[in-house]
Amino acid sequence: MLRKLLLSSAIALALSACGERTANENAMPDSSATPAGAAQGDNALLAPSPLPFQAPPFDRIRDTDYQPAIEEGMRQHLAEIRAIADNPEPPSFANTIEAMERAGALLSRAMLVFEAMTSAHTNPTLQAAEEVLAPKLAEHSDAIHLDPALFARVKAVYDQRDSLGLDAEQKTLVEHRYDAFVRAGALLSDADKAELRKLNAEESSLTTAFGAKLLAATNAGAVLVTDKARLEGLDEGTLAAAAEAAKAAGKEGWLLELQNTTQQPVLGKLKDRALREEILAASMNRAARGDDNDTRATILRLAKLRARKAQLLGFDNYAAYAIADQMAGTPEAALKLLNDTVPAATARARAELARIQAVVERQGGGFSAGAADWDFYAEQVRQAEYDLDEAQVRPYFELDRVLRDGVFYAAQELYGITLKERTDLPVYHPDVRVFDVFDADGTQLAVFYLDPFKRPSKRGGAWMGNFVEQDGLAGTIPVIYNVENFTKPAPGQPALLSFDDVTTLFHEFGHALHGLFSRTTYPSLSGTNVPRDFVEFPSQFNEHWALYPQVFANYARHYQTGEPMPKELVEKIVRARTFNQGYATTEYLAASLLDLAWHLLPADARVEDVDAFEKQALARYKVDLAAVPPRYRSNYFAHVWGGGYAAGYYAYFGAEVLDHDAFKWFEENGGLTRENGKVFREKILSIGHSRDLASAYREFRGKDPSVEPLLEFRGLK
DSSP states (O other): OOOOOSOOHHHHHHHHHTOOOOSSSSSOOOTTSSOGGGGOSSOTTSSOOSSGGGOOOTTTOOGGGHHHHHHHHHHHHHHHHHHHHTOOSOOOIIIIIIHHHHSOHHHHHHHHHHHHHHHHSOOHHHHHHHHHHHHHHHHHHHHHHTOHHHHHHHHHHHHTGGGTTOOHHHHHHHHHHHHHHHHTTTTSOHHHHHHHHHHHHHHHHHHHHHHHHHHHHHHHTOEEEOOGGGGTTOOHHHHHHHHHHHHHTTOSSEEEOOOSSSSOGGGGTOOOHHHHHHHHHHHHTTTOSSSTTOOHHHHHHHHHHHHHHHHHTTOSSHHHHHHTTSSSOSHHHHHHHHHTTHHHHHHHHHHHHHHHHHHHHHTTOOSOOOHHHHHHHHHHHHHHHHOOOHHHHGGGOBHHHHIIIIIHHHHHHHHOOEEEEEOSSOOSSTTOEEEEEEOTTSOEEEEEEEEEEOOTTSOSSOEEEEEEOOBTTTTBOOEEEEEEEEOOOOTTSOOBOOHHHHHHHHHHHHHHHHHHTOOOSSGGGSTTOSOHHHHHHHHHHHGGGGSOHHHHHHHOBOTTTOOBOOHHHHHHHHHGGGTTHHHHHHHHHHHHHHHHHHHTOOTTOOOOOHHHHHHHHHHHTTOOOTTSOOSSOGGGOHHHHTSSOTTTTTHHHHHHHHHHHHHHHHHHTTSSOHHHHHHHIIIIITOTTSSOHHHHHHHHHSSOOOSHHHHHHTTOO
């Protein structure tokens, strides 16, 4: 499960910078450069939403509204920032730092919705707007961060921060703001600033292009099957969904659509080995076929310009730049975390492969098991060793019951919140559902949108985001969405989930909890605006409740009879928890190390072949197991090339250390109780980035985190 945590780098900077400059290096542009009338009329984004809690008025927003609203938002934003930079009064926290937090309301409002739509429900109009806006947003960001007059005011407040009587959150905000300017190039010479602007604009355009190419390549990579006999092994629900997908695409037969990861869910069921190999090849080679959707030239250029950007900013490589403000601090620390786990993970994976090969040989297969065979035979090993068949468990995981009696129930037991569905707010697609979120005292905390099913207009993976951020200055509560890519059932059929899907629901709602419990004054410090290697902590922690006995018994009921899952089957799921962890850990480590390999390149590196570089990197880090390909190959690694996780995919593993260590605390203190939930909510979930997070964790846990609970959970110890 993955989360769309960050906007593209240009967008993220534009919103967090709270004002940017364009034109020359030394002065802000004339704020009248874009006439306000160009974006006026009946554009629904130009004014605050009239709906409760400023929920987006999707029934009134047109695809053509976004670009003019965002351009007008940039114009207004720059005018607000100009007033701050030109203020004749001495710089203060209120007239500089806090004023920047208040600026950019229109830009933020329009961008938050636009980014959500370009990920969850895009189309050619939105993609064209992305291409136009990406370099403009990068320029907008640079306009603020590279302006000497504005930076001088920020620096003046920063230099006096210890004597201004600031509270802890205000002081943190000042430090973050100053660091953001420095990391964006505020200390560079004019010549270097000019080069940095060009690099930022190009990077923004390339990340947008990567996303568009990958979405098209993923859709084009779907495998059409016209002979139903080849689909032996698939259940009726999957067959019906594949038939619906083919019908929607105007084709006859069954269309097996690609998900974002390398391995595809159907590979665990299909008996036709040639078809398995065809599907895996389609997955691994998407966006690498030499056509218009090939991403490899884009990747090479992105890697090179990021390395040059890091060099300009005084770092040896982009990984050093990207990780400097994360909890890990250095690439060496991130590499150590990963490399220390490689021997145990790969040894476990090889042992798992040996068991798979034994099954192949017992069945007279006459071939060496490969990546396309892993899930199919691993499922047989699981059935043999744990007597667990996924087809047995799916009927107990009906989507609505898992959501209501599992995900929401656990949150109610822990934190006292309740969710009530509402149907009066407009949505951007018929599949989307909306819920009000209430605290134990009846106070409304947030509005929550759920978009569960896969469709061609949605990128792969799963993520959380905000339509409206928690903002103590403006008094807004969060309006949050979760997006998944579950297979949509055929009409009249139930949405039955795998246990992996169940875990994804819990994971993404963990992100939602992190956002909806936020109680900071300043929006740039609220909710999930935290380092990458901390942001996945609350979400991964929330996964633990999926198998917690009290929660599991409440939701794991047969969709037809309502009967609870038999005790024997529950025990099998629990026992199988560490099954295949060698594979799962190795494929993750391979992707994480591949990400770091690309971003450890110095500016003068000469890389001309993406596939060759990838092969060499995996061998160098000793994760080049042919039967265990990386979870993402370079050509479709959206986190890295388009999703804000450049040199940061390791963050999931770093956060996993925290989440298992935190769950150990819960186990030591009585488990699923309101008292424990209150502590976790107050000390972790509500603080955003308003204080040092390592200190906050130590305050919660009473000590630094230990990796031991993680290794035990994965069966690697």
